[in-house]
Amino acid sequence: MRKILYIILTATALLSVAACSEDTLEAYDTSTSALNIARGTVFGSAADYPESYSFNAYFLGGKVTDYTLQIPVRLQGVIDYDRDRHFGVMISEAESEGITDGSPVVSFDSKQVFRSGMYQDTLRATIHVDKMDSETTYKMRLKLIPGDDFTVGVPEYQYVDVQFTKNLTIAPAFWENNSKLSKITYSARKCAVFLEISGITDPEWVDDGSSVILDYWISLCKQWFEQHEEYDSNGNRIYFE
Template structure:
């Protein structure tokens, strides 16, 4: 009996030792794999730029995956919409000189763009001592067609100073409009409004009655003001005969 117990204990220690060695080996492989990934991302032997979006390189900062705006909410006094799109350095910071980099508009991935609609310098400056700078893009609101929904893709172009970076961070999409053909975020994100069939005219009347000027307005779900606005809109469309493009009368709650 004692012999069996001794043998059993030896077997347990043997298998425990083998399991420990296996776990160490697996951990080493995972660490090596992760290290190789990080080296690929932060390879300082190459100098390149990457447009910051999402959680770039595991950064704690969250950048937009795409830029969107609706000029309908900007008011008549705003003529230009300025975007600063962050660009991150891959490589060693140059503390002594500004460096230039180039950007382009990818027309095959863009929609509705016309001459004079935007200002984007082909050559941009990455300032000395910086690990992050910005692409400067201006959309001219007064040149926008209210019937058009626009999309622009801009991309980095390799130069003598900056090689091509990581493929998925070499471009950024910007979508913009000056109408209500697409439901604003506040409508899509609100459970009560989202249940109502969307129509641009409905949204325009709702904005007029509510006085909302923020496309990202949020309702805390506790206030009765939203119910009041909806009731007012239902009443408005009952009192005013409005028709959609196909000749059907518009009712706010239908």
């Protein structure tokens, strides 16, 4: 069976024969295999390995009903080239808010695959945007569960926190950053339709000067509300103006 030792990048000394300084490569104990959720710059760039995950569902681009988080999981120990291995995942309810095991807002396989020949694979969890309400700020802690294939790794990398919401009560920065939008009376519903039509994913988006595209999006939003009768909480018809 062809196997090789994987070298893990660590922030602190991890059971090595000699103490090492921060951000060094260390050979880990090869008698066991463990997994760590790869988060933080010790694993690479902050863009690839964020410490935690946070998003507003309205900024996923267009009309998204399901959004799958892909969280990197790093091997600690020995690469197995001959067989897939498996790792367990659960929601830690004590550190979560608005989310419990079995919640319709999130789904994932409690037993996930770590593929053969890999030193890093992916934990996948799907957020069902259409099941979210527009008031709750959801907080979810996903934890690795040791099993037959993997023991417990570094304690601080056995979990990851995810915070998400679907709320536009407060106007995003881009609404105020663009003169043509800022002249339109803000409402969460107007903003939601605008985001669906424009596909904008950056809350800080600023018109780069090509006002033609912004004018086009605004015209489509006006048409949408003219063709769809919607009313605010006071019973007033909503128009994009």
